[in-house]
Amino acid sequence: MKIGLGIVSVVLLVTVIAIWFARVPFTYDDMDLNQDGWLGLSEAMYFFDHGVRKVTVEGEVCTEYYALKDGLPLKVVCEN
Ligand SMILES: [Ca+2]
Numbered sequence: 001m002k003i004g005l006g007i008v009s010v011v012l013l014v015t016v017i018a019i020w021f022a023r024v025p026f027t028y029d030d031m032d033l034n035q036d037g038w039l040g041l042s043e044a045m046y047f048f049d050h051g052v053r054k055v056t057v058e059g060e061v062c063t064e065y066y067a068l069k070d071g072l073p074l075k076v077v078c079e080n
Helices: 002-023 041-048
Strands: 050-057 060-067 073-078
Touching (some): 050 073
Antiparallel strands (some): 050 060, 060 073
């Protein structure tokens, strides 16, 4: 019984993490801020609370993702 509950918990946790990764526009490497190969909870939460704003880069309108915590840019995506 306890093993079955453990398996269900792991499957649920993996599902939640997969859904979360599908929602955020960042790669694992983007979010691994200290480049240690592991995504810490604080790193994940830093990227989870993000906003989107338009910026101009070399005359092109791009999308900038920024951290709500401190307003620092996380990633800039341009069409071209
Ligand atoms: Ca890390």
